[in-house]
Amino acid sequence: xxxxxxxxxxELQLFQIHDSQKLYRLVDENRTYLRDWLxxxxxxxxxxxxxxxxxxxxxxxxxxxxxNAGIVYKGELAGSLGLHQIDWHNRxxxxxxxxxQKFQGHGIMTRAVHGVLNYIFYDLGLNRVEIRCGENNIKxxxxxxxxxxxxxxxxxxxxxxxxxxxxxxxxxxxSRDWLH
Numbered sequence: 001x002x003x004x005x006x007x008x009x010x011e012l013q014l015f016q017i018h019d020s021q022k023l024y025r026l027v028d029e030n031r032t033y034l035r036d037w038l039x040x041x042x043x044x045x046x047x048x049x050x051x052x053x054x055x056x057x058x059x060x061x062x063x064x065x066x067x068n069a070g071i072v073y074k075g076e077l078a079g080s081l082g083l084h085q086i087d088w089h090n091r092x093x094x095x096x097x098x099x100x101q102k103f104q105g106h107g108i109m110t111r112a113v114h115g116v117l118n119y120i121f122y123d124l125g126l127n128r129v130e131i132r133c134g135e136n137n138i139k140x141x142x143x144x145x146x147x148x149x150x151x152x153x154x155x156x157x158x159x160x161x162x163x164x165x166x167x168x169x170x171x172x173x174x175s176r177d178w179l180h
Contacts, residue, residue, distance in 0.1 A: 006115035012069040020050035033101040078103040092128035121175045135167040144171035
């Protein structure tokens with residue numbers, strides 16, 4: 001099974017069915033916090049919903065088309081990081097992530113994304129990675145900015161969150177800018 005060791009404290013692990021309860025608990029305990037930026041939070045009402053989602057994530061990984069993994073910090077599920085579909089023709093993908101509120105401020109997400117970028121560029125040989133963040137989501141935007149992504153644009157009303165639209169900032173990283 002795929003795991004990606006980031007450092008002594010952080011590891012990415014593909015979600016398995018037996019992770020359903022832990023994953024649901026993470027979302028449920030952070031519902032108010034996550035709801036500000038994630039449109040699917042209200043729809044998650046039971047750990048059993050993950051019994052249909054996790055097999056799709058595993059199939060995605062098996063088909064070499066990205067993954068969705070748990071961010072395990074000091075043995076505890078802290079968040080999730082996913083490589084969305086991989087466009088192999090254009091050798092590009094995008095990253096999405098979230099972290100439980102109590103795990104904020106420890107550099108976990110910056111280190112996790114850094115490790116995934118090494119995997120994307122060195123192991124997968126991709127050329128481009130994109131991250132989209134809510135324009136007002138300062139914490140999420142800090143990750144690509146800290147890692148040297150270029151701001152490539154703004155998608156006005158790019159996402160609907162609970163009946164209101166918000167803008168998305170697009171960040172991009174090219175392999176030639178990362179492999180230095």
